[in-house]
Amino acid sequence: xxxxxxxxxxxxxxxxxxxxxxxxxxxxxxxxxxxxxxxxxxxxxxxxxxxxxxxxxxxxxxxxxxxxxxxxxxxxxxxxxxxxxxxxxxxxxxxxxxxxxxxxxxxxxxxxxxxxxxxxxxxxxxxxxxxxxxxxxxxxxxxxxxxxxxxxxxxxxxxxxxxxxxxxxxxxxxxxxxxxxxxxxxxxxxxxxxxxxxxxxxxxxxxxxxxxxxxxxxxxxxxxxxxxxxxxxxxxxxxxxxxxxxxxxxxxxxxxxxxxxxxxxxxxxxxxxxxxxxxxxxxxxxxxxxxxxxxxxxxxxxxxxxxxxxxxxxxxxxxxxxxxxxxxxxxxxxxxxxxxxxxxxxxxxxxxxxxxxxxxxx
Ligand code: ATP
Ligand code: MG
Numbered sequence: 001x002x003x004x005x006x007x008x009x010x011x012x013x014x015x016x017x018x019x020x021x022x023x024x025x026x027x028x029x030x031x032x033x034x035x036x037x038x039x040x041x042x043x044x045x046x047x048x049x050x051x052x053x054x055x056x057x058x059x060x061x062x063x064x065x066x067x068x069x070x071x072x073x074x075x076x077x078x079x080x081x082x083x084x085x086x087x088x089x090x091x092x093x094x095x096x097x098x099x100x101x102x103x104x105x106x107x108x109x110x111x112x113x114x115x116x117x118x119x120x121x122x123x124x125x126x127x128x129x130x131x132x133x134x135x136x137x138x139x140x141x142x143x144x145x146x147x148x149x150x151x152x153x154x155x156x157x158x159x160x161x162x163x164x165x166x167x168x169x170x171x172x173x174x175x176x177x178x179x180x181x182x183x184x185x186x187x188x189x190x191x192x193x194x195x196x197x198x199x200x201x202x203x204x205x206x207x208x209x210x211x212x213x214x215x216x217x218x219x220x221x222x223x224x225x226x227x228x229x230x231x232x233x234x235x236x237x238x239x240x241x242x243x244x245x246x247x248x249x250x251x252x253x254x255x256x257x258x259x260x261x262x263x264x265x266x267x268x269x270x271x272x273x274x275x276x277x278x279x280x281x282x283x284x285x286x287x288x289x290x291x292x293x294x295x296x297x298x299x300x301x302x303x304x305x306x307x308x309x310x311x312x313x314x315x316x317x318x319x320x321x322x323x324x325x326x327x328x329x330x331x332x333x334x335x336x337x338x339x340x341x342x343x344x345x346x347x348x349x350x351x352x353x354x355x356x357x358x359x360x361x362x
Pocket of ligand 2: 287
């Protein structure tokens with residue numbers, strides 16, 4: 001049997017810097033755990049534009065569709081700010097998401113004990129927190145038609161349409177239930193069924209899909225209350241599933257429960273492939289961070305945790321993902337800190353590659 005395949009797209013800015021640390025981790029798994037991957041690497045974003053005049057070459061797109069998982073660094077930077085919209089670095093990422101049809105966006109909010117002081121909330125509210133927000137990514141009010149700014153009488157009107165079909169709701173609900181099955185078997189669906197028709201349908205379809213998952217404890221919450229509960233007592237949740245707009249807000253809100261942008265991974269999943277696992281793209285939540293690029297300051301943990309998500313959700317290696325997360329926990333407990341994690345209590349300052357080395361060692 002051939003090894004599982006992974007396409008690495010480091011991209012721009014700190015993307016290649018943090019990805020170099022992920023390569024060390026991947027090599028370690030190959031050497032020490034007998035877990036080898038067929039890794040290929042390609043260009044995306046500004047790097048691809050510089051080489052090919054397009055932010056995503058057709059060959060790269062084809063490779064992304066053929067592999068078991070894609071791991072992306074970050075795209076964009078000031079050098080590309082004045083490019084035509086059609087070849088902007090971000091368009092490379094958007095094309096990947098669209099052609100891979102990644103409708104389910106997973107964003108964990110996980111608090112590493114050693115960093116609990118970094119949260120904007122009290123320590124006991126976030127210590128040990130481990131929740132996951134599943135956001136519908138390809139439909140809803142950001143895409144619904146009609147949309148535009150229209151003339152109406154003697155003034156203009158800005159229009160967006162919140163629109164969800166049953167199948168769009170069902171597929172993201174299914175991916176959330178599958179996730180809940182692998183975690184704490186608890187799912188909370190958030191919408192505004194009290195004031196929105198799309199919310200009424202959302203709730204109906206989620207309940208229907210849930211009949212296939214009797215083991216999962218399903219609850220429903222209006223999204224405004226959900227936002228409040230998320231900052232009041234986030235540990236009441238395990239998996240949350242919600243639409244594109246609410247998910248955009250709730251996942252950013254949840255992100256700040258845990259502190260630095262340099263710590264946050266994400267996954268975007270699509271329909272199951274022949275092997276039963278979903279099409280998948282993993283990437284850190286942060287961008288290309290041009291302000292610190294080239295200075296060996298970037299925190300590689302968000303990208304390394306994105307690889308841990310790939311281990312868990314694309315390669316069925318949950319135990320190995322836990323091993324990697326435990327190593328990160330250990331390194332943080334030892335006080336090893338990139339600049340973004342350096343709080344008033346101090347710590348052992350390390351560069352990007354120093355952090356990668358410490359995690360490999362742990
Ligand atoms: P994008 O538009 O691509 O989301 P952005 O400009 O909104 O990018 P980032 O590029 O993520 O946001 O940077 C926001 C801030 O967070 C910057 O000051 C950056 O230096 C910091 N930052 C982002 N990622 C990291 C990281 N991995 N380690 C340390 N600092 C980071
Ligand atoms: Mg941003």
